[in-house]
Amino acid sequence: MLGKPFDFATTWGIFFTAKLDDGSLMLLDYVDFEQDDDSIDLGCGYGVLGMTAARECPNGQHTLIDKDFMAVEYARRNCEKNGLNNVDVHLSNGFNHVAKDKDFSLVMSNLPAKVGKEQHYLYFLDAYARMRKGGRFYVVTINGLRQFVKRSFTEVFGNSDKIKQGKTYTITMATKD
Template identity: 80%
Template sequence: MTIKTTLTELQHKAKTWRNDITFTQDVLGKPFSFATTWGIFSPEKLDDGSLMLLDYIDFKDDDTSIDLGCGYGVLGMTAARECPNGQHFLIDKDFVAVEYARLNCEKNGLKNTHVQLSNGFNQVDNTQKFSLVMSNLPAKASKEQHYLYLLDAYERMEMGGRFYVVTINGLRDFMKRSFTEVFGNSDKIKQGKTYTVTLAVKE
């Protein structure tokens, strides 16, 4: 016999679901504390794609970076910690993600971060230049949106700047083609069972 959950039981569970989800997880061998909520991507633990990407980024002390589609902040937060002499921008078009990314930067004492609501680069100071661009590109975004990210990043990057992305393997050929079209180069850094890390450099 199937026992149905009653409305009262669901309402009781909902009180818990409305609370922040909190956890601590190591990133590049050092712990970060996170607060998240339901409705944000991978709310209960860091996603494997982002962790794989971070393993292959060549961080430099003075990088100024931007995390495109930051979610609750792990890429930009890691850049801020690994590149203490640079400034680090975390942007997302989801206001809830931005709220939690800002909270997580504060929780972890990161003073060299700037978190803001922006659809791609639309709301980012157009005089700001970046030596490092990072993104866990969503598979569900349209190819037009992906191209806009790449074209806008190219305009905002310093010469020699690096753009690292992680995608599901099904997008690896698209990333190779689109990076080559926009940047003139594309380097597959790592391909795993599910994800691929790809790099383009502004030359």
């Protein structure tokens, strides 16, 4: 990730255990990390996005959440294994179990294709409510969801910026004005 290796542990049943997911790797190439960002990795899996944010934004605090208890366990282990102490990893379905007083300058997600558009839309609404003015929300999706994300970001945030479209994945960003 960004030229600096991490040591990851994972297990069967967590998204993309064989190797790092191409969509997440593509996303990390285009996120504009700032030293003081406070971030949330929405659907963290075993921690790739949130751990990278924690390393690239050492002055911030970073929240990694997932609704799968094994993903949370392995994300926690991976943060400890790699010496990251500016992280909070816990079980949450979307923002349901994120402290109400926490807000974020950076939201990242590799949106699962099979969750359903209604659930994605709720994530976008919840993220908007928890983001700071000027905050950025980056998502990577399979190309089949790119028009939905563009339309939804425009409805929720008032803007949508296609950062990169590849053969399989699209990266889209919205900013809270």
